[in-house]
Amino acid sequence: MYKDDTLKGRVALITGGGSGLGLDIANLYARLGAKVMLVGRTEESVQAAAEAINREGGTAAACRTDVRNYEEVKQAVEATVQQFGGLDILVNNAAGNFVCPTAELSPNGWRTVIDIDLNGTFHGCHAAYPYLKASSHGGSIISIITMLGVTGWPGAAHASAAKGGILSLSRTLAVEWGGDGIRVNTISPGPIGDTEGVRRMYIETGRGELEAKKTALGRFGRKQDIANAAAYLASDLACYVTGENLIVDGGRWLKYVAE
Template structure:
């Protein structure tokens, strides 16, 4: 895949799960990476793992809902590696509750990280890219739940729907500066969050019944889509949301789940 050797990438929520996989994919493609997260301990562990692969990396503690911290993290990236070419707005949280029980605090917390955090990351990164004068690529992490809905995560659904249209608006605004903006919408990906949900065969069968490929995705499969959007191979693509979901959004019914798909649980 072309266009990543010598590039510098900044990834929020980069200490675990999809964010870490994005750092791995970009780093394996030749990029130098800075991972940002709220957990200093998790960042240290992730930085060790990336370094063990030979990926040139650094880390910054950052709350994406705080503009000052986002600006500091991007400044750190530029001071460490000299520039910024790719920004991945991945940081996100989930707080579940029935709609009638959803609190203002849970609504505000999810919107602050999942939507405002994407806005701040994109704006701060784009200002740096514009100042550099050679364009760049911004990749937002959305979700199939930006289009579909689960009743117990109305705040999450709303945040990811917002990310989709924010992605389009950013792409239009930043196109004159040669900055491309796209999003990836994962389906069921085997992160720590999903592992908690599918702790038994019945729960896994429910998830797989809506997934024609009859498996959960691996985080690196999202990382590789991000790598495509970050690279010159997607040089004429902007304002798009690509759903990596194992066929879920194409499905209008459920599929039977064979016993072998549940082995190991």
């Protein structure tokens, strides 16, 4: 649906880029002409992903990074600029989560998810800011959240709070950094059937059909649906879109409200 040169000349850094949604976003960005830096905690994973993109004719590199560590994130941003000459797009995709009733949630469990999701997103935005400001295309920050961060997420209060915080942070930065030519948006995926999380939480537990019926469309989404949304927000097609939360969930959150 997109022209092959939609993101030509742009450089993107994608956290959690070695697998799942991050990798599908990276693959699409590369096919659309962007140079991509994949970062993640597992060096073998991000290196293998980058090599696969390069074999397919794209341009990619990898950097082992723990988004909880600001200095590592800063180094990854600087490595991206050094290798590719700049930075135009930041995708905050790295995330952690586990199911646990709040009364049984340890302070360390809470801290770990907040540190990866919310603090990791702030680290990326802060470290990337001067380079996104200098982008000749205009900078774009895209963070992956969920509507469960807005409505609440029983059994995952830590992740809900983190994702809600990312939404608020993103809308704050959209205003603060709009004058610097930086657009800041979020994407709220629904249940994506070809991800490890949905397979583990829903399909393997026998809840797949029930969870699919909770969406207005009556089915799971695909990783490609989220990648398409991320391509739109990163491109000139969305040059007047900022502070937006693009909901790509098959109408799940609306059906929750309606019922």
